[in-house]
Amino acid sequence: MNIVVSNVKGGVGKSTTAIYLSAAAVLRGYDPVLLIDADRQASSAEWIEERPIEGVTMVEAPSERTVTRAMTRHEGLAIVDTPPGDERIVKAAIASADAIVIPTRVGGVEISRVLATLEMLTPKIPHGIVICAARLGTNDLEETIAWWNEQKVPIWGIIPERVGIAAGHEARLYREGLDEYDTVLGRALRGKR
Numbered sequence: 001m002n003i004v005v006s007n008v009k010g011g012v013g014k015s016t017t018a019i020y021l022s023a024a025a026v027l028r029g030y031d032p033v034l035l036i037d038a039d040r041q042a043s044s045a046e047w048i049e050e051r052p053i054e055g056v057t058m059v060e061a062p063s064e065r066t067v068t069r070a071m072t073r074h075e076g077l078a079i080v081d082t083p084p085g086d087e088r089i090v091k092a093a094i095a096s097a098d099a100i101v102i103p104t105r106v107g108g109v110e111i112s113r114v115l116a117t118l119e120m121l122t123p124k125i126p127h128g129i130v131i132c133a134a135r136l137g138t139n140d141l142e143e144t145i146a147w148w149n150e151q152k153v154p155i156w157g158i159i160p161e162r163v164g165i166a167a168g169h170e171a172r173l174y175r176e177g178l179d180e181y182d183t184v185l186g187r188a189l190r191g192k193r
C-alpha cells in the first residue's frame with residue numbers, strides 16, 4: 001500500500017506529515033515501513049539520516065521513473081513525500097497511490113493550492129486534508145474547517161502548532177503529534193471519505 005503526501009504548495013507540512021505518518025505506522029506494527037522521498041530538496045531523507053526512526057527505511061526517488069519504481073516494487077506500507085511545484089513527479093506518485101494525504105494550513109490563499117492538488121486526483125483515490133500547525137480555538141481555524149466541510153472534502157486530521165513539531169529532526173518526535181498523526185494514518189488506511 002502507498003500513501004502519498006502531497007500539496008502543490010511548499011512549506012505547508014508535507015515532509016513533517018510524511019515523517020510522522022511513517023513513525024505512526026511503525027507504532028501500529030507495520031513492518032517494513034518505507035519512506036519514499038520524491039523531493040529533490042530531500043528534507044525527509046535528511047531527517048531520517050540525522051535522526052533515524054527504528055523500523056523506517058528511506059529511499060530517495062526524486063524523478064518520475066524512480067518514484068514509480070520505488071512505489072511499485074516494495075512490500076508492506078510506503079509513505080511518499082512529494083515536491084512542491086513539480087506536477088510530473090506528483091502525478092507519477094498519485095498514479096500509484098492508494099490514498100492521498102493533503103497537508104494544508106489555515107487561510108484563504110491555502111485553499112486554492114489544495115483545490116489545485118485535488119484537481120490532479122482521480123476522484124476514486126481516497127483522500128483527505130490535514131490542517132497543519134493549527135491554532136486551536138481560533139476563528140480562522142473554525143472557518144477553514146467549515147469551508148472544507150461545505151466542499152465535502154474530508155478532514156483527516158488537525159495538527160496543533162507545537163514547538164516540539166517545529167523542531168523537526170532537532171528533537172525527538174513529539175508524542176502528541178504521533179497521536180494526532182495516528183488518527184490521520186488510520187483514516188488513510190481505511191480510505192475514509
Ligand SMILES: Nc1ncnc2c1ncn2[C@@H]1O[C@H](COP(=O)(O)OP(=O)(O)O)[C@@H](O)[C@H]1O
Pocket residue numbers: 009010011012013014015016017043132133134159160161162163165166167168
Ligand atoms: N504542527 C506543526 N507545528 C509547528 N510547526 C510545524 C507543524 N507542522 C509543520 N511545521 C513546520 O512548518 C514548516 C514547513 O513544514 P514542512 O514539513 O517542511 O513542509 P513542506 O514539506 O510542505 O515544505 C517547518 O518548519 C515545520 O517544522
Ligand SMILES: [Mg+2]
Pocket residue numbers: 011014015016039043044
Ligand atoms: Mg518538504
